[in-house]
Amino acid sequence: MCAGWELGSAAGGSLLLTAALLAVSCALGLRLGRGRGAADRGALAWLCFDALVHFALEGPFVYLSLVGNITDSDALIASLWKEYGKADARWLTSDPTIVALEILTVVLDGSLALVLIYAIVKEKYYRDTVTRDNE
Numbered sequence: 001m002c003a004g005w006e007l008g009s010a011a012g013g014s015l016l017l018t019a020a021l022l023a024v025s026c027a028l029g030l031r032l033g034r035g036r037g038a039a040d041r042g043a044l045a046w047l048c049f050d051a052l053v054h055f056a057l058e059g060p061f062v063y064l065s066l067v068g069n070i071t072d073s074d075a076l077i078a079s080l081w082k083e084y085g086k087a088d089a090r091w092l093t094s095d096p097t098i099v100a101l102e103i104l105t106v107v108l109d110g111s112l113a114l115v116l117i118y119a120i121v122k123e124k125y126y127r128d129t130v131t132r133d134n135e
Contacts, residue, residue: 014080021056025049032121040120047113047120054110062102065094 029045036044060077064070070081071092085092119127 008083011083014083017057017080018053021052022049025052032117036120044117044120047117051110051113051117054106054113058102058106059110061091062099062106065099065102069094 025048026045028048029043030041032048033041033044057077057080060075061070061081064073064075064078064081069092070078070085081091090098116127118124
């Protein structure tokens with residue numbers, strides 16, 4: 001590797017966690033999509049990953065930011081956000097704009113992903129309308 005491109009334990013842990021979420025979401029999407037076409041299985045895998053990222057990664061960020069700040073937190077997930085904060089310090093200090101946007105992302109985007117998963121699995125009439133509006 002190039003000089004200065006060392007992968008620290010926090011960055012490595014973040015990548016490992018993201019890879020684990022990707023593996024779980026692919027398995028879940030394929031399981032939910034049994035008997036469906038490749039496009040539906042792919043969409044389900046992506047939507048499962050989307051929901052997991054919003055709820056498992058961004059949700060704890062919102063919680064930690066509302067009860068304190070990332071810099072002072074000893075939580076395991078805080079190490080991911082501390083690594084992210086190296087690029088933009090606003091992620092470390094509970095910046096109101098960042099926290100507000102993350103709340104919207106967790107609640108709206110995470111919930112929409114779950115609605116879309118449900119619509120595809122249950123073959124609801126609105127599934128194509130909802131997914132087409134988000135393209």
